[in-house]
Amino acid sequence: MIPSAPLVFLDANVLYSRTLRDWVSLLALEGDCAVFDLRYSEDVLAEWMYRLRRKRPEHSEQAIGGQRRRFVQAFPYGLVTGYSPNDVPCPPDPDDRHVLAAAVHGRADILVTDDRRAFPPGCVRESLSVLTGDESSTGWPTVRCPWFCGHWRGKSTTTGAAWSPRTRTRSN
Numbered sequence: 001m002i003p004s005a006p007l008v009f010l011d012a013n014v015l016y017s018r019t020l021r022d023w024v025s026l027l028a029l030e031g032d033c034a035v036f037d038l039r040y041s042e043d044v045l046a047e048w049m050y051r052l053r054r055k056r057p058e059h060s061e062q063a064i065g066g067q068r069r070r071f072v073q074a075f076p077y078g079l080v081t082g083y084s085p086n087d088v089p090c091p092p093d094p095d096d097r098h099v100l101a102a103a104v105h106g107r108a109d110i111l112v113t114d115d116r117r118a119f120p121p122g123c124v125r126e127s128l129s130v131l132t133g134d135e136s137s138t139g140w141p142t143v144r145c146p147w148f149c150g151h152w153r154g155k156s157t158t159t160g161a162a163w164s165p166r167t168r169t170r171s172n
Helices: 010-015 018-029 044-055 059-072 094-105
Strands: 007-011 035-039 110-112 129-131
Touching: 007 010, 007 018, 007 094, 010 018, 010 044, 018 035, 018 059, 044 059, 044 094, 094 110
Parallel strands: 007 035, 007 110, 110 129
Antiparallel strands: none
């Protein structure tokens, strides 16, 4: 058993930004010092694909669907299933309930979304920090990697307290 990295659930609006998606993926995939483990749901992937198709109707299925397939291939164990949007009483927009329900069901430590208003502190459990894409670039847990100068320290956006991972183990 080895301690596992914090679990980070991504909202579709984070996946939609190619720059942010690539940055988050790099941090999650960096072998010797993976910063966190990514989580996502089929609903999030479908929303991401829908937004891409609306913006780029001329792109082929290979171009748009290929992004999804490559992402899933890179993070095959990140898919969260078995959640119900009815398990969470919030957020205010019912179209965002699936995101919070999947993050909670998947035991995420951090929810990264560029729509923080959709997840007010009263709707989010204390054990789940909510970061925007911009905040996530400086809000990850402490990181020390050879290719990375220095380190980052994260803060909970719901409590303002310093982030501390829950005890977790993962078997190989």
